[in-house]
Amino acid sequence: MSDWPLWEVFVRSKGGLSHRHVGSVHAPDAELALAHARDTYTRRQEGVSLWIVKSADIVASDPDQAGELFEPAADKVYRHPTFYDIPDEVKHI
């Protein structure tokens, strides 16, 4: 309810893949956050594993620092792995 903390939800869609952030739920504690995440985000067979993290525990970068943090990478195309061919059989990279 209004005083319930927010939890971020991560779903592993199948074995071998990473957990991906899918959204958030409100819940009074971790066990119920897991239940709410299960009922909200995996009801259509979206996943085989769930992680939840208290939103307040996430340390985020400051949007005001976006310039110094991210813009210097813009002109360094040689850091992208685009100079060799990826075999067709490799699905998830």
Add this chain to the structure above:
Amino acid sequence: MPSLPPIRPEDEAVAARIRPHGAFDAPDLAPHESARFDYLLRLGDDALILGQRLSEWCGHAPAVEVDLSLANLALDLIGQANLALGEAGDADSLAFHRDVLDFRNCLLVEQPNGDFARTVARQLLYSTWQHLALQRLTGSSDNFLSEFAAKAVKEVAYHRELASEWVVRLGDGTEESARRMADGLDWCWRFVPELFEVDAHLEELIGRGIAPDPRELEAEYRAAIGAVLANGQLQPPPDQRPIIGGRRGHHSEHLGHLLALMQYLPRTYPNATW
């Protein structure tokens, strides 16, 4: 606490007389088939009526996440009803064209939602019983029933778990939540003994290894409920005069109202499709 008067044989005679002729033509079955038919109605009607009750929370639950949780439980149960009633006959016509006297659900599942705590109390008391019964039903000598149980037991394990979590949180929450939780349990408690009743139909199925004997679940059930309540700092309510009869069609006044809503559309517009 309101209490219903017992239903006497003369009441049954009156009910039979006023019943619209042909409202429900139960199939003409040999005795051993009719016990199985009746059992399928019990399984299907419990699930259908509790599913309908839970779906009444849609849009009204305390939080959107709880709304989804309750709707998910309801959908699981309506899926189970579809299977069990589909095995008994035509699921839609059994769900929508039977009158109240022909329903075989237990009285617990038809009780009004009340507040969230009472809904949670009803869910704990029913899902725990259903889970223990389904675990044993997976070993049924009847193929349909063992497969039905194998599918439903996983769903119901979660229902039981979720209801237990909520009982503990409300019981061990604020002064108000603890009071509401205790009231909810107190309201539902008198419908528990019916779950362990055995009549001639059930006796026959138990004898043939088709259905589990609910009397054998009772000690485990009482211990499991006691453990959840203790976890939530709650006392089991004092035992009250049991109210029984749902399995014979002797329902509380609440079921007719539920059916009026649930059956309105297919009865008003027969054969309506999306």
